[in-house]
């Protein structure tokens with residue numbers, strides 16, 4: 194089993210003066226949710242997610258060699274314009290990963306980021322953002338150590354992304370990714386995500402239409418949310434349930450059982466929200482429109498037998514999940530009945546994607 198020290202490089206065989214990379218990394222949507230963590234970004238329970246295709250962050254990392262300094266030297270841009278608001282988060286990330294990327298203080302970096310999804314859509318950009326940054330830094334490390342294998346690259350990118358935001362480690366590689374120690378999953382790790390590669394064709398190109406119910410700032414930051422699981426009266430049972438649900442969903446995804454998929458995924462979403470409602474302090478992160486949408490999805494499913502279901506993040510937006518072969522019917526239903534419950538009638542069409550992609554290497 195790998196430990197964090199396995200990601201500390203011994204020495205580099207090359208030096209590099211300057212250059213730039215550009216990577217895109219997607220967001221992901223959890224099916225079994227990560228909710229609760231220990232020190233050093235170790236999850237309290239294992240989780241699994243679909244990687245998305247269209248909702249992504251594109252990050253350009255330029256670097257030039259400088260005299261080693263005591264501080265990190267970096268400029269931050271968002272869509273080409275200076276964005277100082279990101280500095281504390283990036284500074285903290287660099288501090289956490291420095292021991293694993295010992296070259297960080299040898300360079301001045303310019304980090305220029307853009308998202309493909311609309312501003313303040315309520316879609317968390319931390320997973321895609323941290324994943325995009327991690328793969329960029331791994332590209333630089335690969336320049337310094339050209340013998341690096343692809344597997345090591347991806348594993349370490351996921352390891353680094355996790356230190357930025359837990360769920361980001363599930364946005365590096367693969368359509369479906371498991372993160373967290375799980376007895377029934379070979380090679381599973383608390384340190385990085387691993388690809389689940391036994392996806393039944395029924396789940397190929399699975400669709401995720403994201404209904405933007407509330408585009409405002411998150412009411413509860415995920416850091417505070419995870420904290421609420423410390424001392425939560427139902428925490429231990431919840432963590433046990435997540436282990437069990439992960440075993441179940443792996444078998445569902447392997448067999449292609451879309452009916453059981455619906456039950457498990459909706460139950461996980463509601464459990465996540467129940468945890469927030471029963472913590473101290475307590476929160477209701479759904480909005481009346483979230484419930485309207487859920488009820489309409491249930492009615493539609495009952496009337497048509499089309500296996501469409503919902504899942505939720507720690508917010509009011511609804512992810513509508515359904516097989517690719519019923520796309521037309523479900524989109525029609527969404528347009529006719531659900532869009533009225535979205536802010537400014539906004540929604541985003543997405544589907545399962547493959548992970549981070551290198552766009553440019555100079």
Ligand code: DP6
Pocket residue numbers: 222223225226227228234240317319357358359360361415416419465506507
């Ligand atoms: C509800 O990964 O955003 O989306 O590790 O504090 O950055 P940090 O938390 P984050 O938590 C995501 C929680 C979730 C469920 C999930 O994605 O598994």
